[in-house]
Amino acid sequence: MSVTPAAQPPPQQEPTTLAARFALYQRAGGVITPLLTTLLALFIAGLVVRFTTGASPLDTGRAILDGSGLTWFIPESVMDIRSVAGTYDDWPSEAEARLNAEINLQQTLIFTTTLILTGLAVAFAFRCGLFNIGGQGQFFVGAIVAVAVGAEVSGVGRVLHVPLVLLCAALAGAVWAGIAGILRATVGAHEVITTIMLNWIAYWIGSYLFSLGGPLQSDRSRQVPISNDVQESAKLHVFWGDFQGLHVGFFIAIAALVAFYLILNRTTLGYGVRAVGYNPEAARYGGISVSRNYFLAMAISGLFAGLAGAVDIMGWQYRYGQIDIQQSDIGFAGIAVALLGRNTSIGIFFSALLFGALLTGSNTRNLALPIEPELAGNMTLIVQGLVVLFVAADLVILYLWRFRKRLGLPRREPKAVGS
């Protein structure tokens, strides 16, 4: 490897609070540790594949890569699509294979879009020293409001309707997370507890609204606990693909990444948020209102998650239902995305892409392994679980690394690592 390890943080005072210490580990190690973490997780997942199913880990990895559609970018590798050849033995046409890769890539990017936004929802709070577990609930609220405004409001025209829905959903998410922020800021109720509680409240409100006879339940199919479809004017433009193609929400997510960076690094608000995140006591001493920043950080986090819900509804799903609420876990996936992405916008982009690719690539639709389908589906979970596990574990590794230094053991020079 020719990449040189990122510079170690300059020697400084040992941080005192848990959040501050955590933030330090998050900054340490640069881009190398997350990369190594991911590779290690995929390697172990390969071993699991090897020992449980007997399939070759390399083939599996290749199949996941093919299935994610990322090979679409590389013409040569599209030419021999092994996984496709495995599944569809009498399906030889190269154009078909390419179309397949295209469809898969669209699905990967659709997941990436949502994961970026739910990842940002966790990361922004993290930068303020808060742990927002409520991304899921804020996502629900955003999706519910998007359905309500998108389906029940009509006759406003696309130019107005789309921004209206996005705005309402984002605000709803912000309010939902803001509740937890206010509680933390005023009475000190821990946000981990309150956001989890708010998740359940959103869950049950949604379940009620879409249940048979509920206020938002569909007029057309009275027998199914789902909402009406959103109006045509509230749908996001699909610019690529005919079968659930990629919608412009992807660019909304990219814009959110840029906004995240700008707010944190180029505004007074972001400065305050980061200052509180590093050390609330010092920030308070410096004249920064800690409670105000707690509230704002949570509200902005919720804004991102609410936007995620809206983009999902307006981009491809168009409706929401009781079962969708019960099965959704994309808000929780945002925690893993933020952890792996080190709470930075560029990191979140790539980790969202990784999780999106894993989600699509390891689908039974794409995994053409000699495994029975019951197993293949669970293998997906194993791969993802390992990635999350190692993402969490790399903090332990970093801790041990620092511990070693403290004991005065010799440190290896960067040169030796590179050779």
Place this chain on the structure above:
Amino acid sequence: MNGRRLMPWALAGLAALASLVVAFGATAAPMKNERISLVTDVGRLNDRSFNQLAYQGLLRAERVLGIRKQVYESRTPADYTPNLTAGARTQSALTIAVGFLLGEDLNRVAKQFPKENFAIIDFPYEALADKPQNVRGLLFKSEQAGCLVGHIAVKQLIREKKRPILSAVGGIKLPSVDAFIAGYRFCARRVSRRAKVLIGYSQSFTDSAKCKEVALGHISRGAGAVFQVAGGCGLGALSAAKQKRKWGIGVDADQGYLGAHMLTSAVKRVDESVYATIQAIQKGTFRGGMNTTFSLANNGVGYGKLSRKVSRALRLEVEALKKAIIRGRVKPPATL
């Protein structure tokens, strides 16, 4: 000497055999190796209910009819359209959507692939927005199965000199759930006017703790038999029955294997519907734009293994009731 004389004959025979194989293979291969795609809902394959039964039907078709199976598990609702599309694009002879959750997506995909065949379980084709003519709905007269188990439960409780109070634990209030419960209540009351049926919904098909809670509530109000209509969640209701020494009644699959507390099960043969539809594809009799209804008459629904404690008289009585329903003399309602 002999070998030389036989050689031409042997060769000729071999050639004849080979040509026969080729000819047979050429005609039989497209008939036999149809690709059949199955798209699950988010309950996924191991849900011990619906999706799993459909998969068993597919496996049986693979074994007996020699089709090639292709299974698409949907992990999120985002998978529905791509999975259905994949089924259609790979020229499957039939793509089966498991459950009403896929309705909207199937409607869209069926329109995009008007030449491909589709089937959807538990959803009438005319309920799809555009009524596509290449989709067949596979429906079940679940109320008939519910009726039989309701009858058995009340009779058994009366014979044990217990109050005939029955519990029904539904997942989410859906027509396919209510059909079971409606038949159950109808036939329970038909046996005895004293019979009372407590109905509760857990609001989940997966979380067994919620079903257990509902069932325990019913048992504390005197229920002597618990009928679960909630898929994986309902296993919790049955474990509540076991714990409180009440009768349990399974649903969809024959759940008699769960233990001695199981009275019987209201069986809905999703596997049978999948198998029969694949058979229709092979025979060339499959047609879209209509529904097939599976009932007692074509063995599409029924009751599972009866507990050993069920008397011979009651066994005969249930068979008689079954015949009466088939003949239309007893008509359990499908809605509450």
